[in-house]
Amino acid sequence: MGQTLFDKIWRQHHVAGLGDGSDLILTDRVMLHERTGGIALKSLAARGLMPISPDRVFATMDHVVDTRPGRSDHTLMPTGTDFIMATREAAQHAAVRLFDIGDPEQGIIHVLSPEQGIVLPGLTLVCPDSHTCSQGALGALAWGIGSTEAEHALATGALRVRRPRTMRLTIRGSLAPGVTAKDLALHLLGRFGVNGGNGHIVEYAGPAVDALDIEARLTLCNMATEFAAFSAIIAPDDTTFAYLRDRPFAPRGAMWDKALSIWASLASDPDAVFDIELTADAGEVEPMVTWGNSPQQTIPIGGRVPAFDTGGRDTREAYDRALQYMGLEPGRMLAGLPIDGAFIGSCTNSRISDLRRAAALLKDRRVAMGIRAICVPGSTPVKRQAESEGIDRVFLDAGFEWREAGCSMCFYSGGESFGPRERVVTSTNRNFESRQGPEVRSHLASPETVAASAVAGRIADPRALAG
Amino acid sequence: MSQPFTRLTAIAAPLLRDNIDTDAIIPSREMKTVSKTGLAGGLFAGWRYLEIGERNPDPSFVLNDPRFTNAQVLLGGANFGCGSSREHAVWALAEYGFRTILASSFNPIFRNNCVANGILPIILGAREIASIASAIEATPGDLPVTVDLELQQVQFADHVLEFSIDSQSKTILLSGLDVIDLTLRDYTRQIARKRAAQWLAQPWI
Numbered sequence: 012m013g014q015t016l017f018d019k020i021w022r023q024h025h026v027a028g029l030g031d032g033s034d035l036i037l038t039d040r041v042m043l044h045e046r047t048g049g050i051a052l053k054s055l056a057a058r059g060l061m062p063i064s065p066d067r068v069f070a071t072m073d074h075v076v077d078t079r080p081g082r083s084d085h086t087l088m089p090t091g092t093d094f095i096m097a098t099r100e101a102a103q104h105a106a107v108r109l110f111d112i113g114d115p116e117q118g119i120i121h122v123l124s125p126e127q128g129i130v131l132p133g134l135t136l137v138c139p140d141s142h143t144c145s146q147g148a149l150g151a152l153a154w155g156i157g158s159t160e161a162e163h164a165l166a167t168g169a170l171r172v173r174r175p176r177t178m179r180l181t182i183r184g185s186l187a188p189g190v191t192a193k194d195l196a197l198h199l200l201g202r203f204g205v206n207g208g209n210g211h212i213v214e215y216a217g218p219a220v221d222a223l224d225i226e227a228r229l230t231l232c233n234m235a236t237e238f239a240a241f242s243a244i245i246a247p248d249d250t251t252f253a254y255l256r257d258r259p260f261a262p263r264g265a266m267w268d269k270a271l272s273i274w275a276s277l278a279s280d281p282d283a284v285f286d287i288e289l290t291a292d293a294g295e296v297e298p299m300v301t302w303g304n305s306p307q308q309t310i311p312i313g314g315r316v317p318a319f320d321t322g323g324r325d326t327r328e329a330y331d332r333a334l335q336y337m338g339l340e341p342g343r344m345l346a347g348l349p350i351d352g353a354f355i356g357s358c359t360n361s362r363i364s365d366l367r368r369a370a371a372l373l374k375d376r377r378v379a380m381g382i383r384a385i386c387v388p389g390s391t392p393v394k395r396q397a398e399s400e401g402i403d404r405v406f407l408d409a410g411f412e413w414r415e416a417g418c419s420m421c422f423y424s425g426g427e428s429f430g431p432r433e434r435v436v437t438s439t440n441r442n443f444e445s446r447q448g449p450e451v452r453s454h455l456a457s458p459e460t461v462a463a464s465a466v467a468g469r470i471a472d473p474r475a476l477a478g
Numbered sequence: 479m480s481q482p483f484t485r486l487t488a489i490a491a492p493l494l495r496d497n498i499d500t501d502a503i504i505p506s507r508e509m510k511t512v513s514k515t516g517l518a519g520g521l522f523a524g525w526r527y528l529e530i531g532e533r534n535p536d537p538s539f540v541l542n543d544p545r546f547t548n549a550q551v552l553l554g555g556a557n558f559g560c561g562s563s564r565e566h567a568v569w570a571l572a573e574y575g576f577r578t579i580l581a582s583s584f585n586p587i588f589r590n591n592c593v594a595n596g597i598l599p600i601i602l603g604a605r606e607i608a609s610i611a612s613a614i615e616a617t618p619g620d621l622p623v624t625v626d627l628e629l630q631q632v633q634f635a636d637h638v639l640e641f642s643i644d645s646q647s648k649t650i651l652l653s654g655l656d657v658i659d660l661t662l663r664d665y666t667r668q669i670a671r672k673r674a675a676q677w678l679a680q681p682w683i
Contacts, residue, residue, distance in 0.1 A: 026672045027665060031645035035665055037672055039683050047564060050512050060658070064673075090510045097512040134683050141563040141587055157565040157591035158514075159657075167661045169669050173644060175586075205497060206557045210586050239557055241586050262682035270682050305497050326555075329496055422562075424506045441561060443499045449530040 013280025015177050016246050017212045020152040020277070024135050026169055033173050038164040040067055040129060042120050042138035043107070046074035046424060049098030051139060051161035052105055062105050062165040069129055070102045071110040073119045074424045078387050078414040084112065088426025105165075116259075118390020118416045121145040121358040125229060126390055128258025132247035132274040137164050142358045142440065143242070144235040148228035149255070150247030150277050152212075155236060175241035176286040178211040179279070182219035184294035189474040191368070192227035193360055193438065193457040195219070196234040197299035199291060201309035204324045208240030211287065214279060215245050219293035225254040226362040233359045234440055237306040246278040298472060300345050301442045301455040303333030308442075312460065312472045316343045336444055337452050338432065345454070345470050352435035353384040353465035354447070356414070357421040360438035360458045361389030363396050369462040370397075370405040372476045378410035379468025383429070387414040411465070423448045436464040480596030482654035483627050486577050488550035490623040490634075491540050492611035498554055499561035500588065504570045507531070517570035541574075551623050553607050554581040559588025568595045578625050580607050580632065593647045596654060598627060600641045610634055627652055 014022075024037040041062070043051065048070055055061070062068050075091040076082065084095050095112070102109040110117040116127060121142055124130045132150035137143065139161040146153035156170070164170050186195065200207075213235055215228075223231065228245050235243035245251075252271060255261045262270045279285075297311035307324055310317065317323075318341045319330045334340065355361070355369055366388065378384045386406045388394035394416055397403055403413050420427055421439040428448025429435050435453050438461050442453040456464070459473035466476065507530075508520025519533070526541055528534045535542040541549070552571070558581035559567060568591040571579070578598040592599040613635050614621045624633040627648065632639040650657060661669075676683055 023676070024672075026668050029646055033644060033646040035661070035669070037669065037676065046509070050514065053512060054514070058658075088507070093512050131682065133680070139563055139565070141561065155563045155587050157563055157568070157587060157594060159565060159594035160590060163658050163661065166658050167665070167669060168673060169661065169665065171646065171657060171661065173590075173646070205560065206583055209557070209583055236587075237560075239560060239583070239585055266682050270680070273680060326496055422501070422506055426507075441499075441501070443501045443561060445505060445524050446501050449524070 012284060013282035015279045015283040015285060016214055016244060016277055017152065017177055020133055020135065021174065023133070029171055033171055035169050036172050037135060037169050038137050039134040040069065040136040041161060041164045042124060042136065042143070043068065043070040043161065044074050044120050044140060045072050045076065045094045045098035047139035047158050048161065049094055049101055051158045051165065052101035053097055055162045055165055056101060056104060060166045062107065063168045065106040068105070068107040068165065070098060070107050071117060071120050071123055072098065072112050073417045076112055076417045077425055078417040078419040080415060082112065082415050086425045088424070091425055115391055118392065119358045119361065119418055121229070121233070122362060122389035122393065125149055125225065126392055128255050128261030131255065131261065132251060133277050137161070137170060141236040142233055144240065145229050145233040145358055147242050147244035148225060148232040150245060150251055150274070152242065152244060154242040175210055175212045178208060178287040178289065179214045179216055179285040181217035181288070181290045182215065182293050183217050183290060184292045185219055185222060186293045186296060189459065189477055190296050190298060191457045191459065192223055192230040194299045195293060195296050196231050197301065197306065197309045197455060198296045200234065200237055200306045201299070202291065203238065203289065205237055205305055205307040206239050208235060208238035211240050213238065213240045213243045215243060220245060221248065224364065225250060226364045229362065230359055234306065237440060247274050298457060298460050298474065300460060300470060302337060302339060302345055304336055304442055304444050305333070306440070306442060306455060308333060310345065312346055314345065316341050316345065318342065346472055348434065348470045350382060350436055350464055350469060351433035352429045353378070353382060353461050354420055354435060354437040354439065355458050355461050356387030356389065356419050357439040358389065359440045361387060361393065363393050365438065365458045366393065366397050366402050369458040370402045372459055372462040372473060373409040373466065374405050376409055376466045378465045382465055382468055384411040384465040385414060385420065386411045387419040388416050390416045420447055422446055436461045436470060480654050483577060483596055483598050483651040485624065485626045485628070486550060487622050487624040488577070489546060489548055489620055490551035490553055490610060490614060491546035491549035492553045492614060493540050494553060494555050494608065494611055496555035497557045497560055500559055500564050500567040501561055503559070503567040504564065509564070509566050514569045515573060517566055518573035521570040521574045545620070548575065550575050550577045551625065552576050552579045553611055554579055556582045556604065557585060558583070559585040563587045565591045568592055568597060572597055582607060593650055594657070596651065598625065598651055600625065600632065602632065602639055602641055606639050
């Protein structure tokens with residue numbers, strides 16, 4: 012029987028079987044950020060241990076760090092500076108490469124890692140952050156862990172892992188113009204539910220996935236954690252190799268050629284068997300927006316808030332609670348709903364292609380009166396690139412705030428948030444209650460939909476602005 | 479090293495919502511220090527208190543019901559612990575006093591975080607969990623629930639529910655042993671050998 016891509020990477024990293032479906036697996040990269048990573052390094056030091064391979068460990072400041080222009084170690088959150096200082100101190104002590112505030116390569120960990128070529132096809136990468144699944148877009152086995160597991164990976168170079176079941180999600184057809192990987196991710200969540208991938212390693216495959224560029228693949232894989240998956244992965248191909256070539260931490264010269272010859276075999280065999288096979292049609296996907304507090308509460312932008320469905324995924328209580336929290340009623344059109352805020356950023360949608368597409372819609376337009384609109388590039392290199400293309404001017408002229416790189420108001424960890432009961436269209440990944448600030452009403456959507464809605468002052472279909 | 483989990487008889491608090499996320503279990507604003515402690519006060523802060531940042535209990539929240547204030551068993555819904563990987567959620571639950579969570583499914587990262595901190599994650603059918611909640615509701619006074627990890631049983635009134643758990647998690651929870659110490663003791667050489675072989679074959683890793 013053939014092997015899946017996952018099986019191949021798993022076997023290459025298999026140190027020992029631990030019985031009953033668990034294995035000890037080599038961890039090739041450990042990525043850390045100041046909120047959960049600093050504490051892992053600190054706890055490790057407190058027990059007298061050091062990272063076994065500090066050259067395989069990378070840390071950044073993204074979660075708590077301020078993103079307002081002219082930032083320093085200070086944050087709006089009163090104790091944020093403690094996280095920053097502790098991480099800096101621990102990273103220095105452990106001789107770990109830190110992409111600190113002011114570093115020209117600093118960024119959100121899942122933006123920075125592909126950008127620097129730290130994540131590579133066929134390797135294992137762990138990070139105490141649920142969106143680590145994003146990095147499976149490069150053909151790596153990358154998954155989110157907790158702080159204790161991060162300590163384990165740092166100290167031993169390996170992790171005890173329960174072998175996940177395998178799922179292949181084949182996406183046929185192609186995305187229509189104006190429809191993006193974010194819309195696809197939201198469509199899949201609406202269709203299969205937030206528990207649809209529970210514990211599985213999900214391989215995204217098929218022509219619609221092959222056609223995505225790496226940044227779009229990162230967006231698609233990013234939301235696998237919203238699918239309750241162990242992680243997501245996409246087989247590396249020429250698109251992947253072209254993206255990685257000459258990245259700072261990617262192999263070079265003869266080593267690159269050797270790596271390529273091995274990476275070429277990183278695909279599921281034609282006769283590989285998955286525990287679950289699902290299919291979807293990209294042609295059916297429209298620009299999507301969420302109406303509730305779970306990423307599965309998703310409808311096409313022209314749609315109406317659904318009536319309660321007794322056969323649906325939401326319990327009556329969850330459904331009623333979401334409507335009440337979001338200030339909506341069944342049958343309400345989402346398009347046209349007045350908004351208070353617009354946010355473009357996060358590990359889902361803050362890369363240069365995201366900003367370019369949003370800027371194309373914002374050019375020569377203005378954000379509607381009274382709307383607070385914010386754009387936060389995913390990394391300092393993305394910000395630099397955008398500024399070299401004049402994209403910062405487009406955002407600023409339109410009335411957006413133009414920020415320094417970080418996670419920012421995806422979850423107000425730095426102490427900044429939208430206001431209670433404010434309605435926000437956001438390119439982020441979670442519409443949970445109070446995720447973007449106490450009582451904030453978040454509607455997840457693509458950067459294009461955020462831009463179009465900011466201009467309209469209401470939730471708006473980006474296709475009306477394009478072309 | 480965490481507290482071993484063998485057998486527990488305690489009060490169970492029903493919070494039968496699906497998709498309880500880690501932002502709800504411990505909001506970002508409650509993660510104030512670079513520490514694994516001092517988090518119990520922030521547990522379920524958005525639901526437990528009437529105003530943000532204040533500590534006036536919302537009487538409608540289950541943990542503010544005098545019957546459940548000292549609960550050590552938490553009854554949840556599907557996809558418990560979804561969202562952020564923040565282990566603070568588990569640290570907060572443990573510090574509050576919870577030793578076990580019963581849910582119809584768990585987010586995988588959250589589940590591992592539970593095991594790493596001596597909290598037993600038990601998967602039971604939604605109906606079985608609802609039956610425990612109903613029995614509690616129907617009982618005047620306290621209805622203690624017993625969880626026996628060795629036997630893999632949940633016992634309440636005169637009912638017994640069996641659950642399954644993988645042997646790795648069971649061993650770790652029963653012993654409370656520190657997994658990092660175990661791996662360093664038992665596998666350091668094997669890890670080094672595997673790493674050396676990998677370096678020969680794929681030196682860029």
